[in-house]
Amino acid sequence: MFQIEPILWLRSFSNPVVDWLMITVSNLGYSEVYGVIMTCLIFGYKIKKSLAVMVAAFLVGLLTHGLKNGLEFPRPSDIDIRVLPDGYRPPLQLTESGVGEGFWDFPSQEALDAAAMQADWSYGLPSGHVSAATAMFLALALFFRSRHVLWFSIGWIPLMCISRMYLGRHFLADVLGGIIVGACGVYLGYLLLRKLNKQETPRPTLRSLLPLAYLVLPIAILAPFIDLIHDENAGRILSMLVIYLFLIKYGFPSDAGKFWMRALRVLMGAGLFLVIDQLLGFIMEPGDWDDLPFGAFMRIFLSSTISFIGTVQISRKTGLYQA
Numbered sequence: 149m150f151q152i153e154p155i156l157w158l159r160s161f162s163n164p165v166v167d168w169l170m171i172t173v174s175n176l177g178y179s180e181v182y183g184v185i186m187t188c189l190i191f192g193y194k195i196k197k198s199l200a201v202m203v204a205a206f207l208v209g210l211l212t213h214g215l216k217n218g219l220e221f222p223r224p225s226d227i228d229i230r231v232l233p234d235g236y237r238p239p240l241q242l243t244e245s246g247v248g249e250g251f252w253d254f255p256s257q258e259a260l261d262a263a264a265m266q267a268d269w270s271y272g273l274p275s276g277h278v279s280a281a282t283a284m285f286l287a288l289a290l291f292f293r294s295r296h297v298l299w300f301s302i303g304w305i306p307l308m309c310i311s312r313m314y315l316g317r318h319f320l321a322d323v324l325g326g327i328i329v330g331a332c333g334v335y336l337g338y339l340l341l342r343k344l345n346k347q348e349t350p351r352p353t354l355r356s357l358l359p360l361a362y363l364v365l366p367i368a369i370l371a372p373f374i375d376l377i378h379d380e381n382a383g384r385i386l387s388m389l390v391i392y393l394f395l396i397k398y399g400f401p402s403d404a405g406k407f408w409m410r411a412l413r414v415l416m417g418a419g420l421f422l423v424i425d426q427l428l429g430f431i432m433e434p435g436d437w438d439d440l441p442f443g444a445f446m447r448i449f450l451s452s453t454i455s456f457i458g459t460v461q462i463s464r465k466t467g468l469y470q471a
Contacts, residue, residue, distance in 0.1 A: 383445040
């Protein structure tokens with residue numbers, strides 16, 4: 149599953165249209181795109197169900213980052229010149245190929261050793277694009293009980309897998325690993341939020357939040373000190389816990405509202421996040437945040453928490469939320 153032949157077979161269909169399609173699919177798999185989708189769903193559609201999707205997505209992000217940095221498996225484009233543009237050479241500067249020879253073989257030991265020595269390297273297994281796509285659309289189908297989204301995911305997730313392999317960024321094992329990690333993260337999110345989501349009252353009990361708290365608090369404590377835990381995703385997870393505590397205390401707002409009210413809530417949520425994140429950036433240079441043990445963790449935590457609570461409270465005061 150770490151062979152180059154499936155990638156080369158996909159590349160045999162190369163033409164300008166296919167190239168454009170594969171690049172476009174991959175570009176739609178970045179976190180910024182999912183952030184826009186989630187902002188629209190949270191403030192413009194159904195807040196409780198959308199937050200559950202976001203928790204599942206962040207958990208998958210943590211799992212993906214931990215496995216990537218723990219396994220330290222290189223990407224095909226790092227170790228095999230046959231998937232690279234003419235004139236470009238692999239960053240690891242191996243010989244022609246460092247991939248596995250048989251279907252069940254790992255990349256060569258030379259490739260694994262070279263990848264492990266790289267600083268701030270982007271490893272391949274599992275595929276972050278595929279795990280994120282799996283998390284997003286399986287969670288949407290699960291929490292929103294939507295067959296339409298489920299059918300869409302059956303087409304979109306394999307297309308994302310093909311795109312990442314076609315572009316030489318992942319092996320077959322990477323994309324299959326992404327699907328498994330994404331599905332496991334969604335199921336974990338479902339287990340953690342099962343009691344909370346079953347309560348239809350606008351103000352669930354604090355006890356229903358305990359499963360999530362038991363997981364989030366150790367992650368928040370360890371995040372600045374363990375490389376396997378992504379600081380930003382850990383900050384987002386802690387932010388979700390604080391947001392749920394806020395909503396349990398003050399109640400979930402009504403999702404009702406005319407289209408213009410929903411649109412204003414979405415724009416306010418996105419605008420507040422950008423403003424607060426920029427203000428935090430002015431307080432300290434972006435590089436300085438990363439140098440502190442809690443820097444990146446605290447920046448994303450503060451930006452996410454303050455912008456969410458601020459949007460809900462302002463929308464309540466101005467009548468954009470009707471309850």
